[in-house]
Amino acid sequence: MSDFSLALNEDQLTLQKWLHEFAVDVMRPNAEEWDEREEFPWPIVEQAAEIGLYSWEFMAEMMMNDPTGISIVMAIEEIFWGDAGIGMAIMGSGLAAAGIAASGTPEQVMEWVPQCYSDGSKINTGAFAASEPDAGSDVNGYRLSAKYDEAKDEWVLNGTKAWITNGGMADIHVVVAVVDPELGSKGHASFIVPPGTAGLTQGQKYKKHGIKASHTAEVVLDDVRVPGHCLLGGKEKLDERLAKVRRGEKGNAQAAMQTFEATRPAVGAQALGIARAATEYATEYAKERHAFGKPIIMNQGIAFMLADMATEVEATRALIWKAAWLGKQRAFKNAEGSMAKLKAGRVATWTTERAIQVLGGYGYTREYPVERWHRDAKIHDIFEGTEQIQQLVVSRAISGMRIE
Numbered sequence: 001m002s003d004f005s006l007a008l009n010e011d012q013l014t015l016q017k018w019l020h021e022f023a024v025d026v027m028r029p030n031a032e033e034w035d036e037r038e039e040f041p042w043p044i045v046e047q048a049a050e051i052g053l054y055s056w057e058f059m060a061e062m063m064m065n066d067p068t069g070i071s072i073v074m075a076i077e078e079i080f081w082g083d084a085g086i087g088m089a090i091m092g093s094g095l096a097a098a099g100i101a102a103s104g105t106p107e108q109v110m111e112w113v114p115q116c117y118s119d120g121s122k123i124n125t126g127a128f129a130a131s132e133p134d135a136g137s138d139v140n141g142y143r144l145s146a147k148y149d150e151a152k153d154e155w156v157l158n159g160t161k162a163w164i165t166n167g168g169m170a171d172i173h174v175v176v177a178v179v180d181p182e183l184g185s186k187g188h189a190s191f192i193v194p195p196g197t198a199g200l201t202q203g204q205k206y207k208k209h210g211i212k213a214s215h216t217a218e219v220v221l222d223d224v225r226v227p228g229h230c231l232l233g234g235k236e237k238l239d240e241r242l243a244k245v246r247r248g249e250k251g252n253a254q255a256a257m258q259t260f261e262a263t264r265p266a267v268g269a270q271a272l273g274i275a276r277a278a279t280e281y282a283t284e285y286a287k288e289r290h291a292f293g294k295p296i297i298m299n300q301g302i303a304f305m306l307a308d309m310a311t312e313v314e315a316t317r318a319l320i321w322k323a324a325w326l327g328k329q330r331a332f333k334n335a336e337g338s339m340a341k342l343k344a345g346r347v348a349t350w351t352t353e354r355a356i357q358v359l360g361g362y363g364y365t366r367e368y369p370v371e372r373w374h375r376d377a378k379i380h381d382i383f384e385g386t387e388q389i390q391q392l393v394v395s396r397a398i399s400g401m402r403i404e
C-alpha cells in the first residue's frame, strides 16, 4: 500500500505541466466556439489523439501504473480547467472503457477498450449506456431487455437509453440490460454493441444547458442482435451469479461498493477544474476592475468572497485526492468517493455563481467565460449519481442503516 501524500512525484509534475499547456494552448482558445456550435469538437479531439492524450494507452497508464491513484484526478482537473465541454468530449469514451474494465474478462478488455479510441485508421468513440427515459437514479427501473437466442448464440436487445454521452454516434456502445426482470438491479448484465450493428440508432440529441461540446443523445435499440461473446464477463459467470441471487445468497456488496466509489473522485475532479478556473479568473478580474476609485478586490466584500472560493477549491482537492488514494487501495470506509463528488459538484456550482457576481454585468454576458463555466458546472450535481444519491450513499455508509 502506498502512503497517502499530497506531494506529486516527478512524473506527475511533468504530466500536469503537459496537460496544462494543452489546456492553455488548445482548449481555452477553442472553448467558446464549440460551446456556441454545440457539436462534438472533432478537430480538438484529433489534436488530443495526436499528442497521445485521447488514447487507451493514456487511460491504461493512468489507471494501472500509478500506485497513488492521484494522477488521473490531477490530469482531469487540468483538462476541465481548460474547458469542461471539450474535456467531456475527450474523457467521455473513458466511461465505456471503465464499463468494459469493470465487467469484462481480460480478453474482452483487450479486444474492446482500444476500439473505444481508435480502430487503427480513424478516431473512434465509446458510450456507456445505463440511464433510461423513466429510470436514471432508480436503477431497479431499467427496462431495456436482453433475451438469449440459444440456437444462434446471440443476445437480442430491445429498449431505449437516455442521456447517453456519445450515444448513437459512438463506435462501441456498452449497454446495461435487464436479463431477469424479477431480480431488479441484480438481474442486469452489460453488453458490447460492436460498430455498425443493425438496429441501434440515435434518438433525439439533447440541447443542453452546459458542456455543450459533449454529445448527449438517446440510443434506441430495436431487435439488436449481438454475438454471445459480447456479454461482458461471459454467460457462465452470468448464470452462476443469477443462480446465487435466486437462491437468496448475498453477492459481494463490499467489492461492488468499492468499484462504484472508485470512479467518483474522477467526476469530482472535473468539477474541481471548473471551480479553480472560475476562482482564478475572478481573482485576477477583481484586481484589475476599478470602482469608487480603487480595485474592487480592495473591498472586503469582494476579497472575502474570493478567499472563501479559494478555500473551498483547496478543501475540495484535498478530499478528492484522499478519495482517489483510498480508491486505489480499495480502502473506502465511509463512501469517501461519493463525498468527494458531492462536495466538488456543489463547490463548482457555487464558485462559478460567485465568479459571475465578482464580474458583475460582464460576468452575465457571453463575452466572459464565467457564465459558461457556471452552466458547465451544474451537470456535476446531476450525472454519475445526483447530489441526493451521493447523500444517500454517504448517509448509509456512515450509519450502517438502509436510509430510504
Ligand SMILES: Cc1cc2nc3c(=O)[nH]c(=O)nc-3n(C[C@H](O)[C@H](O)[C@H](O)COP(=O)(O)OP(=O)(O)OC[C@H]3O[C@@H](n4cnc5c(N)ncnc54)[C@H](O)[C@@H]3O)c2cc1C
Pocket: 095, 128, 129, 130, 131, 133, 134, 135, 136, 137, 138, 162, 163, 164, 165, 166, 208, 211, 216, 379, 382, 383, 384, 385, 386, 387, 388, 389, 392, 404
Ligand atoms: C449531460 C448528461 C450526460 C449524461 N451521460 C450519461 C451517460 O453517458 N450514461 C448514462 O448511463 N447516463 C448518463 N446521464 C444520465 C444521468 O446519470 C442521470 O440524468 C442521473 O443519474 C439522474 O437521473 P434522472 O435524470 O433520471 O433523474 P431522476 O432519477 O428522475 O431524479 C430527479 C430528482 O429526484 C432526485 N431523487 C431521485 N431519487 C431520489 C431518492 N431516492 N432520494 C432523494 N432524491 C431522489 C434526484 O436527486 C433528482 O434531484 C447523463 C445525463 C446528462 C444530463
